[in-house]
Amino acid sequence: MQDPSTGPLATQATSSFTEHLQRSRPELLPFSQSLPAGMVPSSPHATTIVALTYAGGVLMAGDRRATMGNVIASRHIEKVFPADEYSVLGIAGTAGLAIDITRLFQVELEHYEKIEGTLLSLVGKANRLGAMIRGNLPMAMQGMAVIPLFAGFDQVSGVGRLFSYDVTGGRYEEQEHHSVGSGSVFARGALKKLWKPNLTEESAVAVAVEALYDAADDDSATGGPDPVRQLWPVVYTVNRTGNRRVPERDLAAIAGAIVESRAIAGREA
Amino acid sequence: MTQQFYVSPEQLMKDRADFARKGIARGRSVVVISCADGIALIAENPSPSLHKIGEIYDKIAFAAVGKYNEFESLRQAGVRYADVRGYSYDREDVTARGLASVYAQSLGAVFTAEQKPFEVELAVAEVGLAQEQDHLYRLTFDGSIADENGFVVMGGLADQISDVVSGDWDPELSLAGAMRLALRALAADKEADALPATAVEAAVLYRASESHRGSRRAFRRLLPEDMTLLLAEEA
Numbered sequence: 001m002q003d004p005s006t007g008p009l010a011t012q013a014t015s016s017f018t019e020h021l022q023r024s025r026p027e028l029l030p031f032s033q034s035l036p037a038g039m040v041p042s043s044p045h046a047t048t049i050v051a052l053t054y055a056g057g058v059l060m061a062g063d064r065r066a067t068m069g070n071v072i073a074s075r076h077i078e079k080v081f082p083a084d085e086y087s088v089l090g091i092a093g094t095a096g097l098a099i100d101i102t103r104l105f106q107v108e109l110e111h112y113e114k115i116e117g118t119l120l121s122l123v124g125k126a127n128r129l130g131a132m133i134r135g136n137l138p139m140a141m142q143g144m145a146v147i148p149l150f151a152g153f154d155q156v157s158g159v160g161r162l163f164s165y166d167v168t169g170g171r172y173e174e175q176e177h178h179s180v181g182s183g184s185v186f187a188r189g190a191l192k193k194l195w196k197p198n199l200t201e202e203s204a205v206a207v208a209v210e211a212l213y214d215a216a217d218d219d220s221a222t223g224g225p226d227p228v229r230q231l232w233p234v235v236y237t238v239n240r241t242g243n244r245r246v247p248e249r250d251l252a253a254i255a256g257a258i259v260e261s262r263a264i265a266g267r268e269a
Numbered sequence: 270m271t272q273q274f275y276v277s278p279e280q281l282m283k284d285r286a287d288f289a290r291k292g293i294a295r296g297r298s299v300v301v302i303s304c305a306d307g308i309a310l311i312a313e314n315p316s317p318s319l320h321k322i323g324e325i326y327d328k329i330a331f332a333a334v335g336k337y338n339e340f341e342s343l344r345q346a347g348v349r350y351a352d353v354r355g356y357s358y359d360r361e362d363v364t365a366r367g368l369a370s371v372y373a374q375s376l377g378a379v380f381t382a383e384q385k386p387f388e389v390e391l392a393v394a395e396v397g398l399a400q401e402q403d404h405l406y407r408l409t410f411d412g413s414i415a416d417e418n419g420f421v422v423m424g425g426l427a428d429q430i431s432d433v434v435s436g437d438w439d440p441e442l443s444l445a446g447a448m449r450l451a452l453r454a455l456a457a458d459k460e461a462d463a464l465p466a467t468a469v470e471a472a473v474l475y476r477a478s479e480s481h482r483g484s485r486r487a488f489r490r491l492l493p494e495d496m497t498l499l500l501a502e503e504a
Contacts, residue, residue, distance in 0.1 A: 013345065017349075017352055017356075020349055020352075020353070021353070021356075024353070025353060025357070028353070028356065028357050103356065104356070107352055107355070107356050110352070110486075111348065111349075111352050114323070114324050114325070114348045114352075115345055115348055117318075117320065117323075
């Protein structure tokens with residue numbers, strides 16, 4: 001703990017956990033290292049995340065596969081996390097860094113809430129995440145990029161909102177739906193066909209799972225539903241009452257129905 | 270050059286302690302009570318926005334009496350300490366004992382080395398899965414630390430209030446029961462039997478918040494309407 005008696009406290013005071021770490025413990029930041037020149041050894045990558053709005057909220061889903069080159073590094077990885085009570089984020093890119101940035105972002109939001117006694121606005125949260133991704137730019141230049149997707153419920157306007165980022169930390173608000181990761185081109189195609197205004201929460205979850213199914217069908221780095229290991233995508237919904245993880249049971253039923261309907265259709269591609 | 274008067278260390282420390290005690294005695298009181306449902310924190314505080322009670326971490330809360338600017342800086346330093354520790358190790362590794370001993374060191378250092386000691390008294394509370402695992406630490410302006418059993422009372426009329434609380438405290442108390450006891454005790458010097466719910470700031474650290482509330486963060490601030498609902502429960 002910094003000694004409260006030393007120096008003019010007011011000038012040191014910050015509500016940002018990241019700024020506090022930058023000053024007092026920079027070695028703990030996931031992106032503080034300056035890397036020497038050379039090849040970066042291959043490390044696990046997380047891939048497809050989809051997010052879409054529905055009537056009264058927004059949801060995000062991620063598959064469970066991490067790849068390292070052409071090898072499957074993990075079938076169990078989770079890429080969608082609650083950021084705080086009213087927001088979630090999903091990550092694509094270098095898994096190790098992305099998970100650490102997620103953890104830092106979660107602490108950042110909670111820290112602000114505790115110090116200030118109030119929640120950050122949704123756009124405030126989105127901007128903080130952008131600053132972190134920009135902080136990771138030197139690592140991205142070495143091939144270790146992290147691309148998040150951020151979604152939350154805006155308590156002022158009462159709607160779910162969706163933000164995407166580029167590698168420089170640029171923040172873009174998305175309408176209706178969005179997807180990131182190597183399977184995102186296929187997922188986006190599916191979302192364009194399946195998404196409708198005013199979806200109910202249940203049908204929105206089904207749309208997200210089906211979009212991931214299409215991504216897994218054509219992208220080798222995205223994992224599909226795995227009935228052998230009983231692995232289903234990770235899906236979070238966010239609405240007025242906060243975020244909620246969709247139970248495995250529901251996802252198993254939805255994934256089962258998608259596989260069945262496609263088998264009945266009897267189509268090759 | 271003027272001659273410095275000699276003051277014995279005993280006298281110096283005594284003067285500082287008297288000064289700090291006087292400052293604290295002017296303030297209103299805070300009661301922290303461990304009960305069956307968790308730990309209740311209640312402060313006599315007419316302001317709805319300047320808090321004497323705060324969340325530090327998942328299972329840890331903070332309560333203070335004395336000078337607002339001084340305990341607020343200590344609260345913020347505590348949140349930073351806990352968040353850095355939880356981020357660099359694990360959330361489980363943040364404990365009230367660790368936090369209380371850093372507070373003790375900070376307060377002790379200020380008491381001996383600074384111009385003026387802090388005019389504050391703090392309580393650090395950690396809720397456990399069972400009541401025996403609850404921890405209540407009380408820290409005074411000179412950095413001394415005490416591990417209290419059951420409840421902590423701090424502030425101006427600490428002795429009077431403490432008498433009321435110790436008379437009726439029972440580990441089986443429900444949250445509503447603990448709140449009623451605190452409201453009654455805080456009215457010790459007043460005409461009324463108990464303080465109205467609008468005159469206090471209240472918060473609670475819920476026991477087993479993961480299973481009951483779906484959140485590892487056990488702290489919740491109770492608004493006046495929550496208090497009214499709670500107090501309307503069966504005694």
